Each structure stands twice: as structure tokens, then as C-alpha cells.
Amino acid sequence: MNIQKWWEKEVIYQIYPKSFKDSNADGIGDIKGIINKLPYLKNLGITSIWLCPIFKSPMYDNGYDVSDYLDINPIFGTMEDMLNLINEAKKINIKIILDLVINHSSSFHPWFKEALANPSSKYRNYYIFKKSLNNKPPNNWRSVFGGSVWEKVKNEQDIYYYHTFHKYQPDFNWENKNFRKDIYKVVNFWLEKGIAGYRVDAITFIKKDQDYSSLEPDNKINDNLVSCKYKTLNRHGILNFLKELNDNTFKVYDAFTIGEAPGVLYENFDDFIGNNGVFSTIFDFKYSDPQLINGDWFKFKKFDYSDWIDKIINSQLKLQELGHSIVFLENHDQSRSISKFIQNQKFQTLDNAKSLALLNIFLKGVPIIYKGQEIGMKNFTRQSIEEFDDVESISKYEDAKKKQFKSKRST
Incomplete structure (x- = not known):
């Protein structure tokens, strides 16, 4: 018999702090602003808040480039503010879930700065450094954000460091046991402060094929590169890392975890969720992004509604075979649901926004509401890249x- 877990009845509200509630009129949302809105959120019926990154960061990637995991970005407030949020939320039975970014850090993190300053430092092996190959980068992998995954180290001949995403986001070396011990301390630090769990960012990128060999270019943009995903996304051996992470952190505190786990097929979900899984649940993007071509956020197509409904049903059935699912229609990485799913603008009405809300709430699973979704917010048009x-x-x-x-x- 399956015993219901505490988190299976949660209703989660996702907050992107920078644009939520500004308490001091500086134009930036902050932690005190979130505290001020707790009565509103309680009245809305939510039971947990998922906060996008609030740690110290140079903000090259809006906080997903962490320079200090144990302190708060001053644009959002202080450690005292954060502890007050945890405590004030707890008083009204609202839990706090944090965004956990541990595939990479900021290049301004002290570990990486020491790794650059001293090649003999233990922190050098906390990241991935390689020698050049015939005066060229070590291989021809393309980063998720475009360009080579390799960035030349200044003042060192023929040495590069690796980044799956931006050059200011060097990847951690999960093969290093000492690094893993230290990152587990980071994870446990906030669990000991009283948070209820984590949304774990880009976690299926942590295992890289150790041959670091080049592949045939995919010629997507005529750059002679190939997507790094073929050698870095959900690769063989990743579960060893994830099980160790779970055993040393989440499981100890009975924490709720949502894995952002691209690349995981339905037939492999039982390794990731369920009674023997490494996470409480994971996102299933197959139904939430029907307008994307091969999951590429910048390649769009019109989609067929019957196909979308089939994707929803399939997701519900597959996830319920193993455990509990997350139900979401939008988040900080995606278009607003009313703009995404109702393709004809004249039908993007309040009534249809309510219909999507019903879908979000009444599908089986833990619903996530993205800030502003409850009032039917739409996309807006920008005029320039600036x-x-x-x-x-x-x-x-x-x-x-x-x-x-x-x-x-x-x-």
C-alpha cells in the first residue's frame, strides 16, 4: 500500500522575486515584498512558495549564476529577511521551496576564483579544465546558449574551462568526491534553516561523457559545432550521483524535490520518481510546450489541440504509474499559458484563462501556479533586443x- 506523502496535497506558487513585489520603491521585487503578500497568497489557497534564485549573484543569468550559496543577493534583501520569510510563512502553514542550481556556479564564486588564481588549488578540480587540442578548444561541443562550451583561461597557455550554459557559468566537476561533499553541505545549510525542499535546476547535465570527444557537426548554424547535449544530457552514470545526493541531503530531511530533468524518457522515469526515485517528482515538458520544435525554446510551430490533449493524458498516465506528478502550464522559462495555448488572440479572454486554470488545478498531481497566472497575465510584445x-x-x-x-x- 502506498502511504501518501506530505507534499502530495500541496499547491505551489512560483515567484520570480525580481518582478513580484517591491517593498522599498527601488524598482526591484524583494523578500520583504513577498512577506507583505503572504496574506494574499494564503487567501489564494496556496500551501508552498517556490522562489526563483535569491542567492548572491552577478545576475548574468538572472540568479542562475550563484556566487555565494550561503548568502542573499542584496537586491532582494538580507539573510534576516530570508529567515523572517521562512518563519512568517510557517506561521500560516506556507512552506518555502528554493531553486537549487548545482550543475554550475557563477565564475565569481570563490571556488572558481581560487581555481583560476591557483592551478594547484583543490578547487581547480571542482570545475572542468582541459588542455587545448592542436591550438583549438578541446572539442567541438556547442553550449546551450550558443558558441563553444570552452572558454580560454586568461594568463594560462592552452587551458580552457567548460560551461554548459554561459561563459560566466562554469560547470562543476561532479566526478570529484570532495566537491560533492562540499555541495551537499550547501544543500543541507538551507534545509537546516527550515525550507521544505528544492526545485533542482538543470540537474540532468551534471554527468559528462569522460572521453570529451568531438562529434560530427550538426550544422544547425554553420559553426562546425554540435550540441553538447549528445554527450552531457542524462548520461550513463548520472544516477550514481543523484542517489548519493538524495541519500546525503533530501532524504535526511524528508524534503520535497522537483527535478528539472530534460532528457529523461518515460521508460526511465522510475529511476527518477516513485518509491525508489531520486526526486519526489520531475517536470514533464512534453505537454507544457506543444508549440516548440524538438524542445527548442526559440523554434515555434502551430500545434494541434487533439495532439496536445493526447500529450496531457499520456503524461498523466505515465507519471501516475510511478508516483505523483507536477501539473504546470507556465513558468519563468515559458510563455504565459493563455498566450501559448490559445493561439487566436481574440479568444484570449478571462473566461478562457479560467478554463486553463481549471485544467491546471483539476489534473491529478501537485499544481504549480506561476506568479500572475492567477489573474490571467499574457505575454507582451517587445520592440527590440535591448x-x-x-x-x-x-x-x-x-x-x-x-x-x-x-x-x-x-x-
Whole structure:
């Protein structure tokens, strides 16, 4: 008999702090602003808050580049503010879930700065450094944000460091046992402060094929590179790392975890969720992004509603075979649901927004509501690339220009 876990009845509200509630009129949302809105959130009926990154960061990737996991970004507040949020939320039975970014850090993290300053430091092996190959980068892998995954180390001949995403986001070396011990301390630090769990970012990228061999270029943008995903996404051996992570952190505190786990097929879900899984549940993007071509956020197509419904049903059935699912229609990485799923703008009405809300709530699983979704917020149109504060959008725009797209098409 399956015993119901505490988190299976949660209703989660996702907050992107920077644009939520500003308490001091500086134009940036903050932790005190979230505290001020707790009565509103309680009245809304939510039981948990998932906060996008609030740790110290230079904000090249909006906080997904952490320079200090144990302190708060001053644009959002202080450690005292954060502890107050945890305590005030607890008083009204609302739990706090944090975003955990441990595939990579910021290049401004003390570990990486020491790794650059002293090649003999133990922190050198906390990251991935390789020698050049015939005066070229070690291989031809393309980063998720475009360009090579390798960045030349200044003042060192023929040495590069690895980044799956931006050059300011060097990847951790999960093969290093000492690193793993230290990152588990980071994870447990916040669990001991009283948070209820984590949304674990980009976690299926932590295991790289150790041969680091080049592949045939995929010629997507005529750069002679190939997507790093073929050698770094959900690779053989990753479960050893994830099981050790779970055993040393989440399981100890009975924490709730949502894995952002791209690359996991339905037939492998039982390794990731369920009674023997490494996470409480994981996101299933197959139904939440029906307009994307092969999961590429910047390649769109019109989708068929009957196919979308089939994807929803299939997701529900597959996840319920193993455990409990997450139900979501939008988040910080995606379009607003009313703009995404109702393709004809004249039908993007309040009534249809309510219909999507019913879908979000009444499907089986733990629902996540993204801030503003409850009032039917839509996408808005930007006029130029300068209006974007998103490293991937800017990178894809630059790739489009390299393809010699006309400026209008690039935007």
C-alpha cells in the first residue's frame, strides 16, 4: 500500500522575486515584498512558495549564476529577511521551496576564483579544465546558449574551462568526491534553516561523457559545432550521483524535490520518481510546450489541440504509474499559458484563462501556479533586443544574425 506523502496535497506558487513585489520603491521585487503578500497568497489557497534564485549573484543569468550559496543577493534583501520569510510563512502553514542550481556556479564564486588564481588549488578540480587540442578548444561541443562550451583561461597557455550554459557559468566537476561533499553541505545549510525542499535546476547535465570527444557537426548554424547535449544530457552514470545526493541531503530531511530533468524518457522515469526515485517528482515538458520544435525554446510551430490533449493524458498516465506528478502550464522559462495555448488572440479572454486554470488545478498531481497566472497575465510584445534581460534570448538573437537573417526576422 502506498502511504501518501506530505507534499502530495500541496499547491505551489512560483515567484520570480525580481518582478513580484517591491517593498522599498527601488524598482526591484524583494523578500520583504513577498512577506507583505503572504496574506494574499494564503487567501489564494496556496500551501508552498517556490522562489526563483535569491542567492548572491552577478545576475548574468538572472540568479542562475550563484556566487555565494550561503548568502542573499542584496537586491532582494538580507539573510534576516530570508529567515523572517521562512518563519512568517510557517506561521500560516506556507512552506518555502528554493531553486537549487548545482550543475554550475557563477565564475565569481570563490571556488572558481581560487581555481583560476591557483592551478594547484583543490578547487581547480571542482570545475572542468582541459588542455587545448592542436591550438583549438578541446572539442567541438556547442553550449546551450550558443558558441563553444570552452572558454580560454586568461594568463594560462592552452587551458580552457567548460560551461554548459554561459561563459560566466562554469560547470562543476561532479566526478570529484570532495566537491560533492562540499555541495551537499550547501544543500543541507538551507534545509537546516527550515525550507521544505528544492526545485533542482538543470540537474540532468551534471554527468559528462569522460572521453570529451568531438562529434560530427550538426550544422544547425554553420559553426562546425554540435550540441553538447549528445554527450552531457542524462548520461550513463548520472544516477550514481543523484542517489548519493538524495541519500546525503533530501532524504535526511524528508524534503520535497522537483527535478528539472530534460532528457529523461518515460521508460526511465522510475529511476527518477516513485518509491525508489531520486526526486519526489520531475517536470514533464512534453505537454507544457506543444508549440516548440524538438524542445527548442526559440523554434515555434502551430500545434494541434487533439495532439496536445493526447500529450496531457499520456503524461498523466505515465507519471501516475510511478508516483505523483507536477501539473504546470507556465513558468519563468515559458510563455504565459493563455498566450501559448490559445493561439487566436481574440479568444484570449478571462473566461478562457479560467478554463486553463481549471485544467491546471483539476489534473491529478501537485499544481504549480506561476506568479500572475492567477489573474490571467499574457505575454507582451517587445520592440527590440535591448528590451530583453535574458542571456539565452540575446544569444539566440546573435545566432540568428550569424545566419544572416534580416533584423525583423531575428527579433
